Amino acid sequence: MDLGINGKIALVTAATRGLGRGCADQLAAEKCRVAICARDVNAAHQAAEEMATQYGTEVKGFGADVSREDDIDRLLDDVRQSLGDPEILVTNAGGPPPGTYASTPVVEYEKALNLNLMSAVRVIHGVTPAMKAAGWGRIIAITSISVKQPIGNLLLSNMARAGLTGFLKTIATELAPAGITVNALLPGTHKTSRIDELVQDRATRENKPANDVYREMMAASPTNTIGDPSDFGAAAAFLASVQARYITGHNLLVDGGKYSGLL
Ligand code: NAD
Numbered sequence: 001m002d003l004g005i006n007g008k009i010a011l012v013t014a015a016t017r018g019l020g021r022g023c024a025d026q027l028a029a030e031k032c033r034v035a036i037c038a039r040d041v042n043a044a045h046q047a048a049e050e051m052a053t054q055y056g057t058e059v060k061g062f063g064a065d066v067s068r069e070d071d072i073d074r075l076l077d078d079v080r081q082s083l084g085d086p087e088i089l090v091t092n093a094g095g096p097p098p099g100t101y102a103s104t105p106v107v108e109y110e111k112a113l114n115l116n117l118m119s120a121v122r123v124i125h126g127v128t129p130a131m132k133a134a135g136w137g138r139i140i141a142i143t144s145i146s147v148k149q150p151i152g153n154l155l156l157s158n159m160a161r162a163g164l165t166g167f168l169k170t171i172a173t174e175l176a177p178a179g180i181t182v183n184a185l186l187p188g189t190h191k192t193s194r195i196d197e198l199v200q201d202r203a204t205r206e207n208k209p210a211n212d213v214y215r216e217m218m219a220a221s222p223t224n225t226i227g228d229p230s231d232f233g234a235a236a237a238f239l240a241s242v243q244a245r246y247i248t249g250h251n252l253l254v255d256g257g258k259y260s261g262l263l
Contacts, residue, residue: 004242006031010088011079013037013066013123016047018192019142020092022229023236028055030237032088035079037064058083066093066119067111076126085130088240091120092142095194096156098201104155116160121167128175137180138240141168145188147251148259153202165251172249181248183239188255189217190227221256 005027012024015036028034028051036051038044041063048061060082064075079086096112120141131137143161145151150158165184172182189195199217203210218224235254238244253259 001243003030003237003240005088005237005240008032008087008240009035009079009083009085010090010240011035011037011086011123011127012090012092013064013075013119014092014094015090016040016043016061018194019187019190019229019232020090021047022190022231022233023090023092023140023142024059024233025051025055025230026233026237027088027090027240028052028057028059030240031055031057032240033058033083035060035062035083035086037062037066037075039063039065066123067115069118069122072119072122072126076123085134086127087131087134087136088138088140089123089127090140090142090236090240091123093119095154095198096160098153098198099155100153101155108156109159112156112160113163116157117164117167120164124171128180131180132175132178135179137175137178138244139168139175139180139182140236140239141182141184143184143186143251145186145253145255145259147184147186148253148261153205154198169249176248179245181239181244183248183250183252185232185235185239186251186253186255187232188221188227188253188258190229190232190254192229195226221258223256225256227254227256 010027010032014020015024016038044061048059052059064071093115146158147165199213203213
């Protein structure tokens with residue numbers, strides 16, 4: 001199916017690897033002109049070059065820490081100068097450190113809010129004026145299955161993503177008349193460096209081999225597998241499509257059926 005986004009300018013934050021990269025890959029495969037960022041500018045340049053070669057489209061990499069307001073301002077200026085105003089935005093950031101209420105110092109809360117809530121708020125604020133003027137835009141935020149069922153030992157992530165979900169639902173209503181859709185994609189468990197780190201953390205805490213933790217994670221999905229970032233990216237590309245114009249304010253799980261609730 002032609003998604004109708006050939007040539008559209010897409011910005012995917014935190015996208016040198018993992019789920020952000022999966023989204024950037026799929027948008028590049030649709031021949032969007034793609035900008036990506038990561039804290040390590042060299043990694044961003046390298047990933048952009050790989051994608052440009054693989055998909056035969058323009059891909060630019062920028063260094064930016066999305067938890068920092070000044071980095072986001074600079075990133076948006078750079079993207080506008082090199083590609084133009086983003087028409088498609090995928091917001092992403094690394095995950096905050098694991099921890100429980102007992103183990104998490106209060107000082108960590110604000111850092112997590114900057115990383116997983118304010119980063120999205122700021123970059124969305126930066127791109128919506130041009131989307132409104134154009135009467136077309138697609139905003140997709142990577143959150144987590146934790147907004148449906150909070151995950152033990154991920155207190156900071158649970159908190160920040162719940163706040164982001166409330167923000168997204170509210171602005172979806174406000175931006176719909178301007179032709180801008182706003183949706184969240186909720187990963188279950190996908191094979192990325194983040195999951196490798198969380199597996200290692202749990203293996204250490206529970207004193208068991210990492211492979212046992214992976215097996216338990218796979219068994220938690222009715223598919224008996226862990227997702228791949230490309231599964232996730234394909235869902236993002238569809239939400240970015242012309243055809244998805246009537247889907248907004250939605251929270252779409254990409255979790256292989258792991259979530260067991262009704263809604
Ligand atoms: P990952 O660690 O594999 O990749 C993270 C990417 O973000 C990398 O490109 C990294 O360079 C970049 N990054 C990290 N911090 C950044 C920052 N401050 N500024 C700019 N770039 C930054 O992670 P992932 O598994 O792809 O996860 C992406 C997001 O989805 C995370 O917030 C994670 O907590 C969440 N999540 C992932 C899963 C999963 O199954 N992988 C499940 C639920 C939620």
